[in-house]
Amino acid sequence: MTITASPMLICEHCDTVHRRRPLARGEVARCLRCGAVLERHQRFGVDGLLALVLAAMIVFVLANAWPIVTLGLNGQQVAARLWGVILTMWHDHSQVVAVLAAATLFFFPICKLLLLGWVLLCIRLGRIGEGFRRAMVLLHYVAPWTMSEVFVLGALVSIVKAHLYFDVTAEPGIYAYAALMVFITLFSGVDLHQLWDRAAERAA
């Protein structure tokens, strides 16, 4: 590979060209012109990120396996899992919503995690090939469509709403989702551009 880490940065929001400069811990580089974030110091190395991805995957499985919330009314109990929610919406004439929920809460997050894991693994093993490239591109497009954190907020709102009429019990699923939310937020801070650079360094 001939392409190495570029000494220049182009602002995505206004096309301004900057000279790259190494960032210290906690530093954020912003565009001179528009103020958009150009680069952040990446707190986690490849190994750290890989560990996080693994943890996030476990949490993701838990979050989907356990019921999120249980409602009780007169001793009757209804527990909801993510897929229960999706299927209910599908059967309740809201297939669009079901598809949206399935995509943004299940497929995109799992894609994001898998791709990120794959990409990191590639970098770690130094196998930068076509697969890596494709995965990186896919990751770029998938990234904005994960909405697990909004779902957690929605679950909380639902609990508050249902609390007025039912006995609400928070199940382990919601805690798993809370953890997943933290992980996903962490990953959204991962700069794909820098991953490219790392891959390039690694390949060099």
Next chain:
Amino acid sequence: MSAPPRAAELGLIGCHVCGQVSRDPRRAGMACPRCGAPLHRRKTGSIARSWALLIAALILYLPANLLPIMRTVSLGDVDDNTILSGVVELWVKGSPGLAVIVFSASIVVPMMKFLVLGTLLLSVQRGSAWARQPRARLYRLVEFIGYWSMLDVFVVALLTALVQFGFFSLVEPLPGVVFFGLTVVLTMLASMSFDPRLIWDGRTDDE
């Protein structure tokens, strides 16, 4: 201090996908050498696409707000909720903080998206140099909070799945929520289609 140089001026092009800086050969059908994604200086058809998506979203937004999104059946008592009535209910039933969150996510955010994107598109089309930095900031904000509006959709979905007590209590989604979900997706797509670089294009003399 002179204005910071822009990529186009330097004959450079930044990849939209991987951020790779490469020389601009000024040819059609370029691909990024690093990620293989097609290279273009600006997003193609950005303004037209944004407009189309935005207008579609706006059309869907009306039924989304006017139609009820959720039906609560409790002991045969039917109660239809719109987005706004859901917020009011939260406020009245003693969760004003949550009401504010839901209100901003479900009403403020979509409205803001329409206004901001509309303004941006109009100003970009006119090549206006007015308040570029605030506009850029607004765009970033809109892009960032765009998906928050899904909050209400998820609430309805969760409540539908949870409140399944047959005769005693039942929640079912109504078409409003479908429109609302589509609105959110369309506005997200619209804001993604918009190319913020356009804000800075046009006349640069007023810098």
Next chain:
Amino acid sequence: MSDERKPGGTEDLPEPVVRRSRVGISLIWLVPVLAAVVGLSLVINSWMQAGPTITITFQTASGIDPGKTQVKYKSVVIGRVERVTLAPDRSHVEVEVALDKRAKGFAAADTRFWVVRPRIGLGGVSGVDTLLSGAFIGADVGDSTEYRDEFQGLEMPPSVPHGAPGKSFVLHSGDLGSLDIGSPVYYRRIQVGRVASYQLDPDGKGVSLQIFVDGPNDKFVTQSARFWNASGVDVSLGANGLKLNTQSLATVLAGGVAFQDPPGPHDSTPAPEQASFTLFGDQVAAMAPPDGPPRYIRMRFEQSLRGLTVDAPVEFLGVNIGRVVSINLDYDDKRQRFPVLVGAVVYPQRLGRAYDKLAALAKANGDDDLSQMMGRLIEHGLRAQARTGNLLTGQLYIALDFLPNVPKVAFDAKARPLEIPTAPGSFDKLQEQMAEIINKIQKVPFDSIGQHLDQTLAELGGTLKQVNAETLPQFRRTLEGAQQTLGTANSTLSADSPLQQNLGDTLEQLQRMARSLRVLTDYLGGHPESLIRGRRPDAAPAAPPAQPRETQQGSKP
């Protein structure tokens, strides 16, 4: 053009603005932070609203649903069952209840909890509302200031709510009978309370019952009130006929306690809380004057006492003064006999005035416990007898009676228990009499009577034979003769016989004569003077009818 500029131009490119963001917190964290705030507020909210969580143990969790079963006090929901678990030793269940914050006071140490289920008892149906709503846990708050989080649930609803007006009393009884917790307490057949609890006395020799009498009726329980077990039916056959007596139909099946003041002058101040009373077996026993201290006596019978049972009455001159408490066999080595030792408890005070007088007399003589007095009575012929109380069943009772002509016996006034000498009972006498009768019957010469009878019968047989052979043919002939006579008589009397015709003529003439007589009387009625003056000439034709009559009559026979 940029090719040449680019490598060298890197230096004159502007550097981005670099800012140290505070601990790396970016806007990205807004959603998680928001969620955390909401979640935290939810937790805090539920924590603020949560009251104490208590654990109640029950024998069974039947009817208790976690999340559904409520805890109610006066029908107000004060908590809810959170969880039901089996105790580690599996002997009971532990019910975890989350009380409301406002119901914190219900965690007082003396609060009682029980499961309200539909109960169909003999005293009525309770908890009907739970048929639809399911069981709930009832609570009765105590006033202890000490708080607990573990309670022992009651298996039955407490019969006395805390702080209810009324008083508790303690009843002592030999056994529980058919009473149970919740059994009614009646005063003049109105239910005024119920049995709250019962337990065996520590020594195991009786039962103590706690009863609760509701206010304001508790004032009717006086110092001298008498309680009796009103269970069952009291059927008495008296001089007034058959009498059926019961407090209420429910007590027939479920049992109950009744109380009343004894007749006559008595202490009628209300009894204090926790006052102690004796529970009598029936109203008669309860209303009887107090028995006073019991005395134990022993009797030694030299006869079989078949039909004597424990609790058989001991009567003195027909007054029931006690009962048999033990029947034991003894062995008399010297006489090679098996005497029966009968122990009895007697209540001398049941003798009433006689006892008072005797006691006064005895006291005057320095005899405290009447044993010397007893000795004197024995000298005068007081003996114990086992008598037949019921000829049908052969039940015996002990009668203390003065018997004439009994051999004197030594009496030890110091012996305890007092030993009353016995006399052969009426049953023995009956036996003797029966034997006597049988003896007499045996003396009857049934054999010779039989022989005589046989002879007589043989003679009778001969006579009959004679009758058959001789008398009967003659008799037959006589009968035939009689038949002939009757035939002749018959023909004489037949319709066409001359006798009949003569008789017809005679009757005709008689008719004619009657007619002339009537003419004569008519004439005499019209001419009475003719009797004196004689017949008028024109009346001459009246006479002739008389003449033929006379002639006819004369010619007839």
